[in-house]
Amino acid sequence: MEAESREAGPSAALMSAIVTEHFVLQSAAGTTVSEALGRSSLYLSALSSSLIALGFASQTPGLLLPFAAAALPTVFVLGVFTMVRLVGTGVQNVLYLSSISRIRGYYRTLDPEAARYFARWGAGEGETDDALGSLAVQGGPMAGLFTAASMIAIINGVLAGVCLALLTYYVVTDHHLPAALAVGLFAAATSLTVFFRYQHRRYLKVQQ
Template identity: 30%
Template sequence: MMSAMLDEPVGAAQPDAGQPRAEEPRAEEPRADQSGATPLPTGEAESDAVLARRAQMLATEHWGLLAARSTAQSEVLTRITIFLTLVSAGLVTIGILGQASRYAGWFSPAMLAILGFVALIGAMTQQRVLLVSEEDLMYVLGMNRLRGGYVDLDPQVGQYFLASSADDQAGASVTYSFLRARSQASHLLGSSMVLILVVNACVYGLLAGAFVVSLGAAPGWAIAAGALVGAAWMVVWMRIGYTHYRAAIRAHTPRRSSGSTAWAP
């Protein structure tokens, strides 16, 4: 008993049973500010969690753009198919009506009505194809920007991307063809917009020629009127498409430039 008392350090404070023990200080938890947003945590482990959350949000947005682009392409291809079917059916109907009426009497009004209906559907299809072309460029630029976000999160993944991570005009050209550089002429001539443009020019040329023939003019005048209207249709819609494309490019502000790695426009 005496030895235990001697071994105890002199001046050591004895705990008092009546007094509460002092609580150990705890790390402060992040508090929400006045706007209700909680500050992001700090530290290596918390940073990994934040990066993972950002990657998940970028991937979700990426899948959303892919789905929207696929839906738009499917919808416009369906419209193109319907329009081409109407053109074929309209021409066959005109031929049958011509044989039934011997191309006299009520044949001219019926022919003009059929061609007018097909021309109206063609103009509506042309407008939709033009809008979908602009939307497709919008989706490509958006996915390029998200791809650049992946590169910002992990710069090492950039070497595995064939599509561009730059959301500018040159980056969009790389994404459309990342194996080789395509000329603007080949891209334009192979587009659905030019296909519908040529078909509509023929339809409106036929409508103009049929109208001239119904007025009693010579076939030469009908051919000239049809060629003039078809050419005018081509020029006007090519100008409209180019104007919309340049306006979309000017309205877009890229966050990442292609630099010297992109194909030359």
């Protein structure tokens, strides 16, 4: 009886559960994209508002430095929280897409013609490669360079450089521009290096 059941194909209950899971995974993947968009918009809005306020503050003598000291570090910390969460949503999205790839792989076994309609997205054989292929991304060290988190990281790295450059210029070195520029560049490079190492480790666990 069991052999006949296998030859007859999957049960209706199993197919219903698989289709439901496919729908749930698609919805969950869409939720991660929506959250990433919302968090990125919040950070960029806070940054642009702070820069506009900074421009107004610069018109009042003695107000620019205190305002910058309060606003820019706050936005930078918000950017760090945003980056960490965006990496998390990106990793989760890949996991959801990998599960969808697994289900689509099962669909390909249901009929000899099924492979034509459920073609693989990626060039690799693994489910993660297929998931990344659906995002037009290839697995490897460069996979995380073009994420939403990377976009925020670059902006936040520049912000970190500007903060420390201003601190060096106005407080530490008493208006020594070369030193301020050197400190700013070093801070930006350090911030980006730390972020990309963190993101690479997170995505590497998914690809293994």
